[in-house]
Amino acid sequence: MTAETARDFEALEAQAQTLMSVFTKAGYDAVAPAIIQPADVFLDVIGESLRARTYVFTDPDGAELCLRPDLTVPTCRLHLARHADPRTPARYCYNGAAFRFQPQGADAAHPREFRQAGIERFGDAEREVAEVETVAIVISAIERAGLRDWSLRLGDLGLFSSVLDAAGLTPRWKKRFDDAFSRPLAFRDSLKSFAMDARTRPLTVPDSLLASLNRKDRAQSEAAVAGYLDQSAIELIGTRSLADITDHLLDIAEDRDEGPLDASAVALIGSYVDVAGPARTAGIRIGEIMKCARSATALEIYDRRLALLANAGIDLDRVTFAAEFGRTLAYYTGLVFEVRTKVLGSQSPIAGGGRYDGLMRVAGAGVDVPAVGGAIHTERLLAAIRGGAS
Amino acid sequence: MSRLTLAIPSKGRLMEQTTEMFARAGLTVRKVGHARGYRGEIDELADVDVAYMSSAEIVDALKSGSVHLGITGEDLVRENISDADVRIGFLRKLGFGFADVVVAVPACWIDVTTVSDLEEIAIPFRRAHGRWLRVATKYRNLTRRFFAAKGFGDYRIIESAGATEGAPAAGTAELIVDITTTGETLRANGLRVLRDGVILKSEANLFSSRGATWTVGLEKLSSTISERLALSVPANGGR
Numbered sequence A: 001m002t003a004e005t006a007r008d009f010e011a012l013e014a015q016a017q018t019l020m021s022v023f024t025k026a027g028y029d030a031v032a033p034a035i036i037q038p039a040d041v042f043l044d045v046i047g048e049s050l051r052a053r054t055y056v057f058t059d060p061d062g063a064e065l066c067l068r069p070d071l072t073v074p075t076c077r078l079h080l081a082r083h084a085d086p087r088t089p090a091r092y093c094y095n096g097a098a099f100r101f102q103p104q105g106a107d108a109a110h111p112r113e114f115r116q117a118g119i120e121r122f123g124d125a126e127r128e129v130a131e132v133e134t135v136a137i138v139i140s141a142i143e144r145a146g147l148r149d150w151s152l153r154l155g156d157l158g159l160f161s162s163v164l165d166a167a168g169l170t171p172r173w174k175k176r177f178d179d180a181f182s183r184p185l186a187f188r189d190s191l192k193s194f195a196m197d198a199r200t201r202p203l204t205v206p207d208s209l210l211a212s213l214n215r216k217d218r219a220q221s222e223a224a225v226a227g228y229l230d231q232s233a234i235e236l237i238g239t240r241s242l243a244d245i246t247d248h249l250l251d252i253a254e255d256r257d258e259g260p261l262d263a264s265a266v267a268l269i270g271s272y273v274d275v276a277g278p279a280r281t282a283g284i285r286i287g288e289i290m291k292c293a294r295s296a297t298a299l300e301i302y303d304r305r306l307a308l309l310a311n312a313g314i315d316l317d318r319v320t321f322a323a324e325f326g327r328t329l330a331y332y333t334g335l336v337f338e339v340r341t342k343v344l345g346s347q348s349p350i351a352g353g354g355r356y357d358g359l360m361r362v363a364g365a366g367v368d369v370p371a372v373g374g375a376i377h378t379e380r381l382l383a384a385i386r387g388g389a390s
Numbered sequence B: 001m002s003r004l005t006l007a008i009p010s011k012g013r014l015m016e017q018t019t020e021m022f023a024r025a026g027l028t029v030r031k032v033g034h035a036r037g038y039r040g041e042i043d044e045l046a047d048v049d050v051a052y053m054s055s056a057e058i059v060d061a062l063k064s065g066s067v068h069l070g071i072t073g074e075d076l077v078r079e080n081i082s083d084a085d086v087r088i089g090f091l092r093k094l095g096f097g098f099a100d101v102v103v104a105v106p107a108c109w110i111d112v113t114t115v116s117d118l119e120e121i122a123i124p125f126r127r128a129h130g131r132w133l134r135v136a137t138k139y140r141n142l143t144r145r146f147f148a149a150k151g152f153g154d155y156r157i158i159e160s161a162g163a164t165e166g167a168p169a170a171g172t173a174e175l176i177v178d179i180t181t182t183g184e185t186l187r188a189n190g191l192r193v194l195r196d197g198v199i200l201k202s203e204a205n206l207f208s209s210r211g212a213t214w215t216v217g218l219e220k221l222s223s224t225i226s227e228r229l230a231l232s233v234p235a236n237g238g239r
Helices: A007-027 A039-051 A074-081 A129-146 A157-166 A170-179 A184-194 A207-209 A218-231 A242-258 A263-273 A279-291 A295-310 A361-367 A380-384 B012-024 B054-062 B074-080 B113-127 B141-147 B162-171 B184-188 B216-230
Strands: A037-040 A056-060 A064-067 A090-099 A111-122 A150-156 A276-278 A318-323 A335-340 A353-354 A373-378 B003-008 B030-031 B039-042 B045-053 B070-071 B086-094 B099-106 B133-137 B155-159 B177-178 B190-200 B204-209
Touching: A007 A111, A007 A129, A007 A170, A007 A380, A037 A039, A037 A074, A037 B086, A037 B099, A039 A056, A039 A064, A039 A074, A039 A361, A039 B155, A056 A218, A074 A090, A074 A111, A074 A361, A074 B155, A090 B012, A111 A129, A111 A380, A111 B204, A129 A335, A129 A353, A129 A373, A150 A295, A157 A170, A157 A263, A157 A279, A157 A295, A157 A335, A157 B039, A157 B113, A184 A263, A207 A218, A207 A242, A207 B039, A218 A242, A242 B086, A242 B113, A263 A279, A276 A279, A279 A295, A279 A318, A295 B074, A335 A373, A361 B012, A373 A380, B003 B012, B003 B216, B012 B070, B012 B204, B045 B054, B045 B216, B054 B204, B070 B074, B074 B141, B074 B190, B074 B204, B099 B155, B099 B162, B133 B162, B141 B155, B141 B177, B177 B184, B177 B190, B184 B190
Parallel strands: A150 A318, B003 B045, B003 B070, B133 B155, B133 B177
Antiparallel strands: A037 A064, A056 A064, A090 A111, A111 A373, A150 A335, A276 A318, A335 A353, A353 A373, B030 B039, B039 B045, B070 B204, B086 B204, B099 B177, B099 B190
């Protein structure tokens, strides 16, 4: 990667001042979380695929540390250090370096060392209001920096749960679909296999053991599994407990007994996953899908967000929605968004963010905390403003 | 004529088997100078320099091109050279040093027999224990590539320097990726290989380095060595 020029440095500094002034005027406190972070928290949150892109190292004391791959987790940790009660409402903004290994070598749109400017807000009860304000502030900062040509792409990981409810799935089916949703490749396969008879699945567990299990009598079920292990001279080792194993066997047993998933439910889920297009049209499409399942709540949330966005002065013609979007992002739990420009294309969004209510728990809060945030990739923003030439 | 450098293992069973294999092919490998030295020669091939190296050094030397040929395990080459098929020539499987790189789980996980079962238990496990399934291994790259190809991502790798097979019982990892020959060590530690959990069936290979400086003469010499060794690979491949 070529060294940063003095011209880039000055332009980025000036741009950062513009972005930060938009954030601070909107009531966000400027903070500077630590660049060097404990690797554990990050690795627990991001999973192994982003870990391959995180610079992890060991310090002379043997502690495993990393260069932060983003500023969201460091801001959560900063919030936890400041407030005994993690649910204390707070709004932060930042501009600082983040680091990600680039497998194909760094280029201008994918530098391994880049600056993120962003906002995070914690503890807001008004969910859609907090989400839309976050999106609107990020976009107004981008416009203030000089970018006119942008489009906004939305997704909603919470909406999928509502679709599953509407499909009339049992809690167990729902849980399995929720788990599978974050893995797009496996998802279509599971959808197919769930629709088939589960009895055809190969398994090493004898039917007699499965038949002796009963969810209503957990103690007896665990005893049956323990008895089977004993009889087969298999020792129980490791951190996965007898209860964990029994739980999963109960799921397997129920899969076998229950038979295939209802075809109309499969069709409903399949047609939701395919929804993509202009936000208003997508809303109408989701409405049609949900109407035949007689559920309105999820759609109300969707429409409310669009109305709030329009109120905030966002031109809805620039907004698209894709049901698939956000599935593979590590820690989001609800709304997800990204801001794109034609110049840089879909592979290089200039900003992104969303709702991540579960992150604070993983970072050490012990409870879920309502959280929404968004960050701007400042090098890309500068490149987009300059017309793609960097 | 310029000289060809051949790297062979400097100790242990692999060194013995390599020397025996050359002897069966009618090639006498001997150390130059005292017995604990690290240079050698082949009586019958005057233009070959033999370099005794540790297995890890052989992989590095093949990668950088500081040797022309090297004998080591395929597992180490695939783990440590991400674009091995581009940079390394796989000249010949040698019929010894067998080791399978496998995914093994506690045998008591009677509900888990395939990688897709792992995927199924990963999120409930995280819900119950507050962390990802941990995979102890020294094959971090092979593991990542294998699981990524299967679409499984809900795990964390724990770097393991030795005694990997003890990690699940010790509670420092839930499952392992490690090498096994007979499966005996795995069984003794209460572990079982997943049905689709064989990542690589490895054995010792004669490798060439595409990054080394080659001449027509050296390529001919390399073919001679490879063909002579072919004579001493057992008919059934040694398995």
